[in-house]
Amino acid sequence: MGLKNNKEKINVRDMIEKNKNSFNLNSVTEKVIPYILLGIAAVSIITTIGIVFTLLSETISFFQAVPFWDFYTGTELKPLGDDAKFGILPLLTGTILSTLIAVAVAIPIGLMTAIFLSEYASEQLRKFLKPILEILAGIPTIVYGFFAFTFVTPLLRSFIPALDPTNILSPGLVMGIMIIPMVASLSEDAMSSVPNSMREGALALGATKLEVTFKVILPAAISGIIASFVLAISRAIGETMIVTIASGSNKAFSFNITESMQTMTAYIVEVTGGEAAAGTTLYYSLYAVAMTLFVFTLVMNLIAQYISRKFREEY
Amino acid sequence: MKYIDVEQVNKNMSPRIFKNNLAKSIFFVAAIFGLLVLITLIYRVFSDSIGWIDINFLMSKLSTDAERAGIFGAIMGTVWLMVVVAPVTIFLGVGTAIYLEEYAKKGRVRNIIQTNISNLAGVPSVVFGILGLTVFVRAMGLGNIILAGGLTMALLILPIVVVASQEAIRAVPQFLREASYGMGATKWQTIKNIVLPAAIPGISTGVILSLSRAIGETAPLVVIGIPALIIPIPDSVFDKFTIMPMQIYYWTIDSALVDEYANLAAATIVILLIILFLMNSIAIIIRNKFQKRF
Amino acid sequence: MDKESSSLNQYSSANAFKNADTGNNIVYDTQDLNLWYGQTHALKNIILPIYEQEVTAIIGPSGCGKSTYLKTLNRMVELVPGVRTSGTIKYRNKDILDKSFKVEELRTKVGMVFQKPNPFPKSIYDNIAYGPRIHGIRNKKVLDQIVEKSLRGAYIWDEVKDRLKENAYSLSGGQQQRICIARCLAIEPDVILMDEPTSALDPKSTLKVEELIEKLKKDYSIIIVTHNMQQAARISDKTAFFLNGEVIEYADTNFLFSTPKDKRTEDYITGRFG
Numbered sequence: 024m025g026l027k028n029n030k031e032k033i034n035v036r037d038m039i040e041k042n043k044n045s046f047n048l049n050s051v052t053e054k055v056i057p058y059i060l061l062g063i064a065a066v067s068i069i070t071t072i073g074i075v076f077t078l079l080s081e082t083i084s085f086f087q088a089v090p091f092w093d094f095y096t097g098t099e100l101k102p103l104g105d106d107a108k109f110g111i112l113p114l115l116t117g118t119i120l121s122t123l124i125a126v127a128v129a130i131p132i133g134l135m136t137a138i139f140l141s142e143y144a145s146e147q148l149r150k151f152l153k154p155i156l157e158i159l160a161g162i163p164t165i166v167y168g169f170f171a172f173t174f175v176t177p178l179l180r181s182f183i184p185a186l187d188p189t190n191i192l193s194p195g196l197v198m199g200i201m202i203i204p205m206v207a208s209l210s211e212d213a214m215s216s217v218p219n220s221m222r223e224g225a226l227a228l229g230a231t232k233l234e235v236t237f238k239v240i241l242p243a244a245i246s247g248i249i250a251s252f253v254l255a256i257s258r259a260i261g262e263t264m265i266v267t268i269a270s271g272s273n274k275a276f277s278f279n280i281t282e283s284m285q286t287m288t289a290y291i292v293e294v295t296g297g298e299a300a301a302g303t304t305l306y307y308s309l310y311a312v313a314m315t316l317f318v319f320t321l322v323m324n325l326i327a328q329y330i331s332r333k334f335r336e337e338y
Numbered sequence: 339m340k341y342i343d344v345e346q347v348n349k350n351m352s353p354r355i356f357k358n359n360l361a362k363s364i365f366f367v368a369a370i371f372g373l374l375v376l377i378t379l380i381y382r383v384f385s386d387s388i389g390w391i392d393i394n395f396l397m398s399k400l401s402t403d404a405e406r407a408g409i410f411g412a413i414m415g416t417v418w419l420m421v422v423v424a425p426v427t428i429f430l431g432v433g434t435a436i437y438l439e440e441y442a443k444k445g446r447v448r449n450i451i452q453t454n455i456s457n458l459a460g461v462p463s464v465v466f467g468i469l470g471l472t473v474f475v476r477a478m479g480l481g482n483i484i485l486a487g488g489l490t491m492a493l494l495i496l497p498i499v500v501v502a503s504q505e506a507i508r509a510v511p512q513f514l515r516e517a518s519y520g521m522g523a524t525k526w527q528t529i530k531n532i533v534l535p536a537a538i539p540g541i542s543t544g545v546i547l548s549l550s551r552a553i554g555e556t557a558p559l560v561v562i563g564i565p566a567l568i569i570p571i572p573d574s575v576f577d578k579f580t581i582m583p584m585q586i587y588y589w590t591i592d593s594a595l596v597d598e599y600a601n602l603a604a605a606t607i608v609i610l611l612i613i614l615f616l617m618n619s620i621a622i623i624i625r626n627k628f629q630k631r632f
Numbered sequence: 633m634d635k636e637s638s639s640l641n642q643y644s645s646a647n648a649f650k651n652a653d654t655g656n657n658i659v660y661d662t663q664d665l666n667l668w669y670g671q672t673h674a675l676k677n678i679i680l681p682i683y684e685q686e687v688t689a690i691i692g693p694s695g696c697g698k699s700t701y702l703k704t705l706n707r708m709v710e711l712v713p714g715v716r717t718s719g720t721i722k723y724r725n726k727d728i729l730d731k732s733f734k735v736e737e738l739r740t741k742v743g744m745v746f747q748k749p750n751p752f753p754k755s756i757y758d759n760i761a762y763g764p765r766i767h768g769i770r771n772k773k774v775l776d777q778i779v780e781k782s783l784r785g786a787y788i789w790d791e792v793k794d795r796l797k798e799n800a801y802s803l804s805g806g807q808q809q810r811i812c813i814a815r816c817l818a819i820e821p822d823v824i825l826m827d828e829p830t831s832a833l834d835p836k837s838t839l840k841v842e843e844l845i846e847k848l849k850k851d852y853s854i855i856i857v858t859h860n861m862q863q864a865a866r867i868s869d870k871t872a873f874f875l876n877g878e879v880i881e882y883a884d885t886n887f888l889f890s891t892p893k894d895k896r897t898e899d900y901i902t903g904r905f906g
Contacts (some may be wrong), residue, residue, distance in 0.1 A: 024372065033361045034762060035769070035778060035818065035820040036818055036819075037767050038764075038767075038774075039740060039764075039767040039768070039819065040767075042404075042767055042769065043766030049524060049526075049527070050524075052526060053524050053525060053526050056526050057437070057441045059433075060433050060434075060436055060437035060441055061442075061447075062439055062440070063429070063430055063433030063434055063437065064434040064435070064438065064442075064451050065451075066430050066496070067434060067451065067454055067455050067458055067496060067497070067500070068450070068451060068454055070458060070469070070493050070496070071454050071457070071458055073489045074461065074465060074466075074467060074468075074469050076446060077468065077469060077472040077473065079467070080478065081472075100374040100389060117418055131368070132371055135364065135365045135368030135369070136365070136368050136369040136371070136372065137397075138365050139362075139365035139366055139368065139369040140369060143362050143365055143366070144369070151371055152370070152373070155372055155373050156372055158618075159372050159375070159376055159879045161547075161550065161551075161554075161614060161618060162379070162554075162611070162614075163538060163553075163554025163555065163556070163583060163610065163614070164554075164556065164557075165556040165586050165587055165590075165607075165610070166379070166383070166554070166586070166607050166610070167581045168587070168602055169383070169586060169590045169604070169607060170379050170383075170591065172590055172591075172593075173382075173593065173600050173603075173604075174378075174379075174382050178368075186491070188594070200372075201376050203371070203372055205371075207362065218808070229352050231355060231357070231358035232358055232362070233354075233357055233358040233361045233362075234354070234358075254460070257460055259464075260462070261460075261461075261462025261463070261464065262462070263462065263463065263464045263522075263556075263557035264556050264557055264560075264583075264587065266585065267557075267560075267587075268590055268591055274580065288462065288557070291464050291467075291468065291558065291561060292560050292561060294462065295467070295468075295471060295560070295561045295562075296560060296563070301476070304826070309468070310468070311396070313464070313465055313468050316462060316465065317461065317462075317466070318466050320460055320461065320462055321457065321461070324456075324457055324458075325457070328453075328456065328457075333394075334395070338595035386798075433763070443713075444713070452861075452897075487769070504650055511750075512711075512754075513748060513750040514750060514752060515711075516708060516711065516744075516750065517746065517750045517752065517812070517815075518752075518762070518766075519708060519711070519735075519739060520706065520708065520739055520743065520744035520762070521739065521740070521743070521762060521763040521766065521816070521819060522736045522737065522738075522739035522740030522766070522767065522819065523657060523736070523739075523762075523766045524766075526737055527766045531762070531765075531766065535753075535754075536752075536753055562829065
C-alpha cells in the first residue's frame with residue numbers, strides 16, 4: 024500500500040478501520056430498515072382491507088334486515104318511519120343521471136380541448152391554457168357546489184322555469200365542468216405520445232390536420248382516450264359535495280332531471296350527518312350504499328387500468 | 339391511364355381546408371371554455387364576497403348572526419388538521435415510496451402494493467369518510483376530533499404523496515447512487531444522504547399539492563360528522579373542530595334561509611382559494627427552481 | 633473464507649505473487665471469471681493478474697466487457713438485476729466474489745471514478761467529506777484536513793480553495809471530474825478504478841486528468857478503462873485488450889502496442905476495427 028508523503032499525520036484508513044465497530048451497528052440498521060419500510064408500505068394495503076372489511080361486514084348486517092334482491096330492485100326509498108323501505112334504485116337513477124349529464128359535458132369539451140392542445144395550439148397558447156386547466160382541476164369541489172347552487176341553477180331557471188331550486192341538471196353540468204381538465208389532460212397525454220413520425224407521415228401526404236387527427240392520431244391514441252373517459256365516469260359517480268348541495272335529497276324514483284334527486288354519495292352524507300344510531304337498519308343502509316358505490320368506482324378504475332396498460336404496450 | 343385525377347383532388351381541396359379551419363375554431367372554443375368558466379366562477383365568488391372580508395371576518399368566531407360571523411375557528415381548524423395530516427402523510431407516503439423504488443424487488447409484493455395504491459387513489463373521498471367514521475371515530479372511540487379527521491385525510495391523500503414521491507425518487511440519477519456506493523456507502527446511507535436530499539424538491543412539490551387537496555376536501559369530514567356550529571377555537575388535536583370547506587358547505591345550504599349566508603360562503607371561498615393559490619405557487623416555484631439540476 | 637480460497641488455489645497464469653520486473657505485489661488476481669447478464673455471457677474465462685502501483689489500462693471496442701469487468705472489481709456490477717458470476721477475483725488474497733465479503737468494505741478500499749463526472753449536488757466541501765463522514769469521521773478539524781489533503785492530492789486545491797461552499801455543479805466538467813477523483817482520495821483507497829474518466833471531457837481537461845493519473849500512480853494502483861488507445865499508450869504500464877468478453881492479450885503497454893502477438897490486437901490498435 025502506498026505511503027502518503029504528507030506533512031499532516033492523519034491516517035484516514037486507520038480511522039475508518041477504528042470506526043468499524045459502529046459500522047456493525049450500521050449493518051443492523053441496514054437489515055432492519057427494509058422491514059420498517061415494508062411495514063409503512065403495508066399501511067396502504069391495510070387501508071384497502073379496512074375499507075373492504077368495514078363496508079362488507081356492515082353490509083352483511085344490512086342484508087339480514089333487507090333482502091339483497093329487494094334492495095337492488097326496490098324503487099322506494101323511505102329510510103325513516105315505521106314503514107321504512109330500502110330500495111336503492113332512486114339513488115342509482117340519481118347517480119346515473121348526474122353522471123350522464125356530467126359526461127355529456129366533459130367528454131366532448133375535454134376531448135376537443137385535448138385535440139386543440141395536442142394538435143393545433145402554438146407552444147405559447149399551450150403554456151397559457153394548460154395552467155388554466157390545472158387551476159380548474161385544483162378548485163375544491165365544495166366551491167363548484169357553491170357555484171352550481173348559487174349561480175348555475177338560478178341561471179338555468181331563467182331559461183327553464185320548470186326547474187326546481189334543487190335539481191340534478193345543474194350539479195350534473197357543473198360536475199362535467201369539474202371533470203373537463205381530467206379528460207383533457209389524460210387524452211392529451213395519450214395523443215402526444217403518438218410518435219411524431221406518424222403525424223408527419225400523414226401530413227406529408229397532403230392531409231389536413233383535421234384528417235390527421237381523426238384518421239391517424241385518434242385511432243392510435245384511442246385506448247388512452249377511452250381510459251380517460253372511464254376514469255371521468257368513475258370520478259363523476261364518486262363526486263359528493265356538488266350533488267349534495269345542489270341536488271337536494273328527494274328520494275322519489277324518477278327520470279326527470281329538472282327535479283331534485285339524491286345520489287348515492289349524497290345519501291351517505293345525509294345519513295351520517297343525521298348521526299344515525301348504530302345498529303339501526305338506517306345505519307346499516309349507509310354501508311350497503313357505500314359498498315355499491317365502492318364496487319362501481321373500483322370496477323371503473325380497473326377497466327381504465329386494463330385499457331391503459333394495453334395502450335402502453337402499443338409502442 | 340392515370341389513377342389520380344388531379345382536377346378532382348384540387349376540387350376537393352378547398353372544402354377540406356375549410357373543414358380543417360372550422361374544426362380548429364371549434365376546438366379552440368372548447369379549449370377556452372375552461373377559461374371562461376374560471377373567470378365566471380372567480381368573478382361570481384369575488385363579487386359576492388365584496389364587503390364581507392375584513393379583519394373581523396378573519397379573526398372572529400362563528401356566529402348565527404351573519405354580520406358578526408367570522409371564520410377564525412375554521413382557519414385554526416384547518417391549521418390543526420394539517421398538523422396531523424402533514425407529518426402522517428409525509429411519513430407514510432415517503433416511506434412507501436422509498437420502499438417501492440429502492441428496496442422492493444420487481445415482482446409480486448411490489449405489484450400488489452403499486453396496484454393497490456392506484457386503486458386507492460380512485461376510491462371516492464366519501465368512502466374514506468366512512469372508513470374514518472367506522473374506525474377512528476367509532477371503533478377507536480376518538481370521536482369527531484381533529485386527530486380522527488386528520489388521520490382520515492392523511493389516508494385519503496396518501497396515494498398522491500406516494501406517487502409524487504416515487505417520481506421524485508426515480509428522477510434522482512442513477513450515477514449519484516453509484517457514486518455513493520462506490521465510496522463504500524451502504525444502501526441506507528446512500529438513500530439518506532444522497533437520494534432523499536436530491537428528491538426533496540420533487541417530494542415537497544407533491545406534498546404541498548396533496549395538502550392543498552386535503553385543505554379543500556369536504557366530503558370525508560362531513561361523513562365523520564362535524565357539527566354545524568362550533569364556537570370554541572381548537573387548541574389541540576383532541577379538540578372538536580370545523581374547517582373552511584365545512585363552513586362553506588353549511589353556509590351554502592343555509593343560504594336558502596338567510597341570504598347573507600351566501601356572502602359568508604363566498605367570502606370563505608375567497609380566503610380558501612387564496613390559501614390554495616399561495617400553496618400552489620410555492621409548489622410551482624420549488625418545481626421550477628430545482629428543475630434540471632444535473 | 634480462507635479455507636475456501638486455499639481450496640480454490642489453482643493459479644495458472646499468475647503463480648508468482650510478485651511482478652518479476654518491478655517486484656510489485658499482485659493486488660487483484662482474477663481467475664476463470666465468467667459473468668452473465670441474464671442470458672448474455674458478458675465475460676468469458678477472464679484470467680488477469682493486476683499489480684499494485686501500476687496503471688493498468690483495459691482497452692477494447694464498445695460492448696467487449698471492459699466496463700463490466702471494471703465494475704466487477706468493486707462489485708458495482710451487482711446493481712444490474714439478473715447478474716450472475718462464477719470464478720474468483722482475489723483482492724489482496726481474499727475472494728471478493730464470496731458472499732461473505734462485505735461490499736462496503738471492498739468499496740472503501742477500492743475507489744471508483746466514473747465515465748461522466750458525478751459529483752453529488754452538494755458543496756465541494758461536502759462532496760469530499762462524504763466518504764469520511766459515512767465511515768464515521770465527524771471531527772470538523774480532521775475533515776478540514778482531509779478535504780484539503782484530498783483536493784491537493786487531485787491538484788485542484790488552488791482552483792477551488794476559495795469556493796469550497798459552492799455547489800460542485802458550478803464547476804466545469806473537467807474540474808468536476810477532478811473533484812470526483814479527490815472525493816475518491818479522501819478515504820485513502822488502495823486501488824482506484826477509472827471507467828473512461830475522460831470520455832466526457834474536452835482535450836484540455838483530459839490532459840489535466842491524465843497528468844493527475846501519472847502523479848497518483850506512485851501512491852495508488854490504478855485500473856483504467858479507456859476507448860482511447862493513445863491514452864492507454866501514454867499513461868499505462870500494462871494493457872489488457874478485451875474482445876467479446878475475453879482477454880485477448882495482456883502485456884506491458886510498450887510491448888503490446890509495439891509488438892502485439894495476436895492478430896486481433898494488432899487489427900484493433902492499428903484501427904482496422906472498433
